[in-house]
Amino acid sequence: MGEQVGAEKKQKAEWELRLYVAGQTPNAIAAFANLKRICEEHLAGKYSIEVVDLLENPKLAAGDQIIALPTLVRKLPPPMRQIIGDLSDTERVLVGLDLRPPS
Amino acid sequence: MKLERRVEEGVGSRLPKSPTGIRGLDEITQGGLPAGRSTLVCGNAGCGKTLLSMEFLVHGAREYSEPGVFLGFEETVEDLAANVASLGFDLKGLMAEGKLVVDHVYIERSEIEETGAYDLEGLFVRLGHAIDTIGARRVVLDTLEALFSGLPNPHILRAELRRLFRWLKQRGVTAVITGESGASTLTRYGIEEYVSDCVIVLDHRVAEQVSTRRLHVMKYRGSLHGTNEYPFMIDEHGIVVLPVTSLGLEHEGLEERIPTGVSQLDAMLGGEGYYRGSSVLVSGTAGTGKTSIAAHFADATCRRGERCLYFLFEESSSQFLRNMRSIGLDLKPWSGQGLLRFYAARPTLYGLEGHLATALKEINAFDPSVVIVDPISAFQGSGRPTEVKAMLIRLVDYLKSRGITMLLTNLTSAATAIEHTEVEISSLIDTWLLLREIELSGERNRGLYVIKSRGTAHSNQIREFLLTDNGVQLVEAYVGLEGVLTGSARLAQEAREQAQVLELEQELERSQASLERKRRSLESQLETLRSELAANEAESERLLRQREERHERLAGYRSAMERSRRVDHDVDEETR
Numbered sequence: 001m002g003e004q005v006g007a008e009k010k011q012k013a014e015w016e017l018r019l020y021v022a023g024q025t026p027n028a029i030a031a032f033a034n035l036k037r038i039c040e041e042h043l044a045g046k047y048s049i050e051v052v053d054l055l056e057n058p059k060l061a062a063g064d065q066i067i068a069l070p071t072l073v074r075k076l077p078p079p080m081r082q083i084i085g086d087l088s089d090t091e092r093v094l095v096g097l098d099l100r101p102p103s
Numbered sequence: 104m105k106l107e108r109r110v111e112e113g114v115g116s117r118l119p120k121s122p123t124g125i126r127g128l129d130e131i132t133q134g135g136l137p138a139g140r141s142t143l144v145c146g147n148a149g150c151g152k153t154l155l156s157m158e159f160l161v162h163g164a165r166e167y168s169e170p171g172v173f174l175g176f177e178e179t180v181e182d183l184a185a186n187v188a189s190l191g192f193d194l195k196g197l198m199a200e201g202k203l204v205v206d207h208v209y210i211e212r213s214e215i216e217e218t219g220a221y222d223l224e225g226l227f228v229r230l231g232h233a234i235d236t237i238g239a240r241r242v243v244l245d246t247l248e249a250l251f252s253g254l255p256n257p258h259i260l261r262a263e264l265r266r267l268f269r270w271l272k273q274r275g276v277t278a279v280i281t282g283e284s285g286a287s288t289l290t291r292y293g294i295e296e297y298v299s300d301c302v303i304v305l306d307h308r309v310a311e312q313v314s315t316r317r318l319h320v321m322k323y324r325g326s327l328h329g330t331n332e333y334p335f336m337i338d339e340h341g342i343v344v345l346p347v348t349s350l351g352l353e354h355e356g357l358e359e360r361i362p363t364g365v366s367q368l369d370a371m372l373g374g375e376g377y378y379r380g381s382s383v384l385v386s387g388t389a390g391t392g393k394t395s396i397a398a399h400f401a402d403a404t405c406r407r408g409e410r411c412l413y414f415l416f417e418e419s420s421s422q423f424l425r426n427m428r429s430i431g432l433d434l435k436p437w438s439g440q441g442l443l444r445f446y447a448a449r450p451t452l453y454g455l456e457g458h459l460a461t462a463l464k465e466i467n468a469f470d471p472s473v474v475i476v477d478p479i480s481a482f483q484g485s486g487r488p489t490e491v492k493a494m495l496i497r498l499v500d501y502l503k504s505r506g507i508t509m510l511l512t513n514l515t516s517a518a519t520a521i522e523h524t525e526v527e528i529s530s531l532i533d534t535w536l537l538l539r540e541i542e543l544s545g546e547r548n549r550g551l552y553v554i555k556s557r558g559t560a561h562s563n564q565i566r567e568f569l570l571t572d573n574g575v576q577l578v579e580a581y582v583g584l585e586g587v588l589t590g591s592a593r594l595a596q597e598a599r600e601q602a603q604v605l606e607l608e609q610e611l612e613r614s615q616a617s618l619e620r621k622r623r624s625l626e627s628q629l630e631t632l633r634s635e636l637a638a639n640e641a642e643s644e645r646l647l648r649q650r651e652e653r654h655e656r657l658a659g660y661r662s663a664m665e666r667s668r669r670v671d672h673d674v675d676e677e678t679r
């Protein structure tokens with residue numbers, strides 16, 4: 001599977017995030033950078049990020065109902081949420097992750 | 104990517120087509136959908152878009168060895184499989200065999216947050232993966248427009264869809280994209296502008312409480328196609344589109360004649376009955392015996408060992424069999440032997456296209472040599488006259504193209520002209536029998552005319568039509584100075600004629616007797632004369648004998664005298 005990024009890999013993170021991309025596209029690179037920044041700001045030490053490159057594992061796209069790319073999936077905590085786009089709109093990312101009530 | 108199957112668009116070469124396997128649609132499109140291109144199928148909810156596209160895939164996988172990918176945005180795999188299972192499509196089986204991939208794309212707007220620039224590469228990856236897994240040649244995107252309601256930012260979507268169609272073309276797959284009809288556009292989000300090769304519009308209308316599905320090939324770039332709206336129906340085998348099967352009049356005129364089942368009617372039609380493969384119309388007002396004529400024909404057909412398919416639209420088959428038994432026609436054995444099949448339904452059961460499709464299906468399944476439709480007037484309520492006529496033309500054409508003889512009955516209402524067929528199909532008909540009532544001396548009797556019979560020397564006379572215990576009998580109607588006489592008037596006339604004949608015979612007998620008497624009296628006169636003659640002859644003989652005796656006696660006397668006188672015998676004196 002994709003590379004594991006985040007604080008404690010060995011123990012189960014409270015926030016389990018999965019970022020779907022297809023190759024090193026500008027959107028994918030931007031999304032990853034934005035995600036890393038937001039997580040460090042708001043979820044430092046409590047998160048894990050798994051990056052799934054669908055070009056390598058195309059069959060994984062169906063599992064999480066991926067249509068748009070990049071897509072960030074919040075696996076944990078439930079409920080599962082999907083955030084699409086390059087995550088440049090930090091406010092909306094925080095809303096999407098339930099870290100901030102929708103304005 | 105499978106380049107060997109890529110579409111070659113050489114100049115003058117026929118556009119390669121991908122057969123849908125949907126009955127009728129391949130005829131309209133002259134071979135199917137444009138291979139390697141995208142086709143838009145649009146219409147209202149419930150018009151059959153999903154089914155059409157699914158059939159395209161299933162037939163492709165089963166009959167044309169073209170595996171397919173179904174990407175559904177609305178229904179789950181389980182729902183889809185269950186929905187088409189009743190049509191005999193085993194989606195799970197095809198999926199297990201690697202001939203089909205069905206993927207459900209689930210998009211829930213409320214669960215998706217858009218946070219910046221995105222693309223639909225995920226969809227491309229999924230589709231590409233599915234295509235590569237089974238080597239798919241066909242792709243269906245069922246209601247692609249669901250993306251518009253599921254994902255934000257229509258500008259990105261439009262750009263991505265344009266890219267998607269380009270990509271599909273590059274992959275060389277034949278794609279079907281479905282879309283819901285919009286208010287004034289073909290599809291709600293106007294995706295028709297991206298799909299320019301072929302557009303099929305489906306429609307589901309209810310007119311006069313009868314629903315009719317229609318299909319229309321609105322656009323087919325680079326190919327001829329039927330441009331009409333064609334009715335279609337969904338039966339237990341899927342979609343059937345009903346094109347006018349023969350656009351020209353090319354059916355063969357068969358020389359063979361087949362008996363009508365009523366020998367006197369055969370005689371009226373030049374002695375041999377109907378032409379095989381011709382269309383026969385029996386029209387008349389209520390209760391004139393149309394069904395009986397039809398039943399006789401059915402009986403004659405089965406008697407020859409041929410199959411007859413009987414469409415009943417006004418009575419059930421058992422009722423029909425009972426009624427025909429009352430005129431001495433027992434058709435049940437034929438039904439038991441599988442030579443006679445009934446199809447009884449109320450005309451309002453389906454729309455017109457439904458009836459036609461069912462009829463064609465039954466005909467294909469049973470392969471009869473004779474088809475009887477009793478009556479066609481039952482369809483009047485099912486559509487506008489032009490539609491009914493169009494349907495009947497299709498039926499007649501189809502049967503003619505197959506060389507099947509058909510007999511249609513038509514109920515004429517008493518209010519209209521008797522030669523008027525309610526559905527105006529007389530021009531399609533080769534042989535037209537008209538049954539009519541003849542009212543005379545307080546009676547209603549039945550008369551039968553042959554209005555027309557193409558290609559036969561037919562009788563121009565009216566025959567009285569009797570329904571007897573031994574079936575239909577045609578009696579020569581009395582035609583004389585007093586006009587056409589039927590029923591008891593005819594019987595009275597016949598009795599009068601018989602009396603006249605009797606009288607003549609008696610007179611003849613009388614004159615013969617008097618002649619005999621005269622002959623006898625003459626003969627007796629002859630007898631008297633003869634006996635008189637005999638008496639005369641006897642008398643003359645007696646006189647002769649007397650004379651001889653006298654001579655003898657005289658001679659004896661003389662000799663005695665001579666002896667007594669002792670004179671010599673004087674010969675001279677004696678002879679003097």
